Amino acid sequence: MENQLPLIRLENISKSFGRVQANKDVTLEIMKGEILALLGENGAGKSTLMSILAGQLVPDTGTIYLGNKPVQLTTTDKAIAAGIGMVYQHFKLVNAMTVAENVFLGQKGGFWLNKQKMCRTVEQLAGQYGMTVDPRARIHDLSMGERQQVEILKLLHRKSTVLIFDEPTAVLTPSEADNLFDTMKIMVAKGKGIVFISHKLEEVMAAADNIAILRRGEIVDRVAAADVSSTAELAERMVGREVLLQVDKRVVEPHQSVLKVEELSGQQMKEINLEVRQGEILALVGVAGNGQKPLVEAICGLSKPLPGTVTLLGMEWRKFFKKGGWKNTLSYIPEDRQGLATCQGLDLLDNFLLTTRGGFSRGPWLKREEAREKANLLLEEFDIRPPDLTAFAWQLSGGNLQKMVLAREFYRKPRLIVAEQPTQGLDIAATEDVWNLLLQARNRAGILLVTGDLNEAFALSDRIGVMYNGRIVDTFRTDNKEKVEQIPQMMAGLAIS
Amino acid sequence: MLHFRITKRQEPLGAGGSCLVLLSALFLSLLLSGFLLFLRGTPPVDGLLTLFQGAFGTKWAIEDSILKAIPIFLCSLGVAVAFRLQIWNIGAEGQFALGAIGATWIALTFPDWPKAALLPAMIVAATVAGGAWGMIPAILRQRFKTNEIIVTLMMNYIAILFLQYLVYGIWKDPTSFGFPMTPEFSENAIVGKIGTTSINWGLAHCLVLGILVWGFFKYTRLGFELKACGDNVRAARYAGLPYDRLVVLVMVLSGALAGWAGFLEASATVNRLQPSIIVGYGYTAIVVAWLARLHPLSIGIASFLLAGLRVGVENLQLDLQVPAAFGGIIEGLILLTVLAGGLFTHYRIVRGKT
Numbered sequence: 001m002e003n004q005l006p007l008i009r010l011e012n013i014s015k016s017f018g019r020v021q022a023n024k025d026v027t028l029e030i031m032k033g034e035i036l037a038l039l040g041e042n043g044a045g046k047s048t049l050m051s052i053l054a055g056q057l058v059p060d061t062g063t064i065y066l067g068n069k070p071v072q073l074t075t076t077d078k079a080i081a082a083g084i085g086m087v088y089q090h091f092k093l094v095n096a097m098t099v100a101e102n103v104f105l106g107q108k109g110g111f112w113l114n115k116q117k118m119c120r121t122v123e124q125l126a127g128q129y130g131m132t133v134d135p136r137a138r139i140h141d142l143s144m145g146e147r148q149q150v151e152i153l154k155l156l157h158r159k160s161t162v163l164i165f166d167e168p169t170a171v172l173t174p175s176e177a178d179n180l181f182d183t184m185k186i187m188v189a190k191g192k193g194i195v196f197i198s199h200k201l202e203e204v205m206a207a208a209d210n211i212a213i214l215r216r217g218e219i220v221d222r223v224a225a226a227d228v229s230s231t232a233e234l235a236e237r238m239v240g241r242e243v244l245l246q247v248d249k250r251v252v253e254p255h256q257s258v259l260k261v262e263e264l265s266g267q268q269m270k271e272i273n274l275e276v277r278q279g280e281i282l283a284l285v286g287v288a289g290n291g292q293k294p295l296v297e298a299i300c301g302l303s304k305p306l307p308g309t310v311t312l313l314g315m316e317w318r319k320f321f322k323k324g325g326w327k328n329t330l331s332y333i334p335e336d337r338q339g340l341a342t343c344q345g346l347d348l349l350d351n352f353l354l355t356t357r358g359g360f361s362r363g364p365w366l367k368r369e370e371a372r373e374k375a376n377l378l379l380e381e382f383d384i385r386p387p388d389l390t391a392f393a394w395q396l397s398g399g400n401l402q403k404m405v406l407a408r409e410f411y412r413k414p415r416l417i418v419a420e421q422p423t424q425g426l427d428i429a430a431t432e433d434v435w436n437l438l439l440q441a442r443n444r445a446g447i448l449l450v451t452g453d454l455n456e457a458f459a460l461s462d463r464i465g466v467m468y469n470g471r472i473v474d475t476f477r478t479d480n481k482e483k484v485e486q487i488p489q490m491m492a493g494l495a496i497s
Numbered sequence: 498m499l500h501f502r503i504t505k506r507q508e509p510l511g512a513g514g515s516c517l518v519l520l521s522a523l524f525l526s527l528l529l530s531g532f533l534l535f536l537r538g539t540p541p542v543d544g545l546l547t548l549f550q551g552a553f554g555t556k557w558a559i560e561d562s563i564l565k566a567i568p569i570f571l572c573s574l575g576v577a578v579a580f581r582l583q584i585w586n587i588g589a590e591g592q593f594a595l596g597a598i599g600a601t602w603i604a605l606t607f608p609d610w611p612k613a614a615l616l617p618a619m620i621v622a623a624t625v626a627g628g629a630w631g632m633i634p635a636i637l638r639q640r641f642k643t644n645e646i647i648v649t650l651m652m653n654y655i656a657i658l659f660l661q662y663l664v665y666g667i668w669k670d671p672t673s674f675g676f677p678m679t680p681e682f683s684e685n686a687i688v689g690k691i692g693t694t695s696i697n698w699g700l701a702h703c704l705v706l707g708i709l710v711w712g713f714f715k716y717t718r719l720g721f722e723l724k725a726c727g728d729n730v731r732a733a734r735y736a737g738l739p740y741d742r743l744v745v746l747v748m749v750l751s752g753a754l755a756g757w758a759g760f761l762e763a764s765a766t767v768n769r770l771q772p773s774i775i776v777g778y779g780y781t782a783i784v785v786a787w788l789a790r791l792h793p794l795s796i797g798i799a800s801f802l803l804a805g806l807r808v809g810v811e812n813l814q815l816d817l818q819v820p821a822a823f824g825g826i827i828e829g830l831i832l833l834t835v836l837a838g839g840l841f842t843h844y845r846i847v848r849g850k851t
Contacts, residue, residue, distance in 0.1 A: 058504065074502070074504075300735075301737070302734060302735070321737070324737055332735065334735065339729070339731055339732070340731050340732055340735050341732065341735060342729075342732060343725055343728035343729040343732045344728070344729065345728040345729070346724065346725065346728050350721065350724070350725065353721060354725055354732065354735075354736045355735075355736045355737075357718055357721060357722070357736075361718045364717045364718060364719065365716055365717055365718065366716060366717060366718040366720075366721050368716075
């Protein structure tokens, strides 16, 4: 290994944002034919490091070597030219165009387009790497897994030699994830290098050759995946203490109904019925885009439930949202933390007040100082970094922002919680905290958990509902082993007896 | 090869830096203005000095600048309230006209009321009229998804023509020898002057209203809600804020403040209603609001400077025969350079090798 030249070598890379040091003296090599997993807690500096590689950020100090030649990746164009490509969590595709058109989009070439030739090229390329996407299909007709293939094809077509995947499996079904790993293996067999960021330790162990662990901006460990005996060991290396990711789920007697959805249709939804009682967690699992979003929006008052009825805490939908109230009601923890749950241009105090303002109002006045004290305690309790209420929301890493949203929503002592992918992007320690919080909250609240992560559903839920194509295919108790085994098939819409 | 490139700042530019950028932008706009003067054969340095002399050089000039700054300030304060919510109210001019009309109606109908009753009644009428004029585009926006920029702009013309209809028609002073103007207001309908100066008590109104608006955004729950809506509409809906109602509210507030300016202009400055009170304060107010980044204190300063520009240009016209439209050019240049300077808040330009 020593005599082989790495594809890319990062040497002593440091980057800080104001007082926050995101990367400190990071040295990392990406070898030909290697799948390197990058692990780390929230805010450990993974995203920053990868943004530096992708040319979006310029490091303060340090050098990047392409082969043995130092390069300056000051723009994304330069990074692409250097053969570094990134598959983002949120796909950057033109929905109205075909797969082939997306692959060729933005590339230099002649003035005329030859559609036939484009399709053939894409088909060949896909075939070489074990992908099955149809080059003539339009993006909006594709599943998430197929869209991701298009993203990968774009990079392969540009002859990228190093591919970076940012939490690639977050939106995939288990079988789509397996396909992705197969494709990755073919890519490295053909001499490419892959970096992939994930919080799912099992898949890191299964797919990666080597694992690099970042903690507080520094590489603290680099091991071969074969030398790691268990996910628990990996978690311990990552967090620096023992983490079991096991929660103590005691059965709570379900009480009155806090959420009832009857015959809800429209906007991708088809005749949805469900009920959540106080003291239970109902997990809705399914691949993203199968009707979860419109369902959650209708329940949380963002869109009208038509046709159908939604009853929250015993009140009819319209009456419930008219009454409002900040405490003892509904807390919604949305998946979209940046766009929906927070105002990016406001500071943390204002963001804390966004849904708790009712508790700090006296007459027309807002008691900011009172709120400041409470919010400071919460920052400490939830270990939100930086612990500074004057920081703007956009300055926080994804995980820390999520913790801030959770702190705020749990402060409201909700009786109904709708949590959408609550631990997506959270590291293992934070995930454990969130799970415990949700289980604690179950004593006084009913929880609707919408998740794509089956482990999360198993760990937390009392009942599981599987969503596919706008319907709840089946609902069953989590201890129903037979049904639980069929979940992957249900998620993929395969016929179930 | 040496070249320049733009990189993003990690932290927005601080107060000192912003100040420097602002001053450089102003300087650059003056430089460009000087160049324009040079092109038409006027000595640029003399020209600009004449401008300053005319705006701030004498006690009389300063008083005149303050006088003109009063309506600009109130209109701009109103515009800024709407801009906070990213509602682009271009209709301060029309709301100003309606305010003047409302105040005039009370002044002409109840001329004998005591001052303590008449002036407040005029203020109420002006703010209600201006507020209602602002509310119409807000409601159209909600019901029919119209664009508030177009609607407010078009309503300016309606308002101004309506004002003209009144002063040429039913409100025309029979003793005015055919000039389009209402009779002069009764003594009780006139906001007086401060001491021996030519500045009226409208300045005090500005001070109080400015502080109220500032305090409203800083200390009240509603002010906070408006701020949140202005930053992210989706998050506002998520938090259960009644966005549609808040849009109506800001448009009413915005119109009411412009209407108040109309009241002061009619009552204190010309003591009657006449078409010449419409001189584009409502448009200057938009420039002022942007220059001041919507902050009340900065709006005060910017109003004074741009009012001074209006006054100074008159001097330039008299002494050096430069057309008064030159004032509009300078106003535009200032806005452009300051907006361009805004780039430096989040970016910087680095010179480096490729």
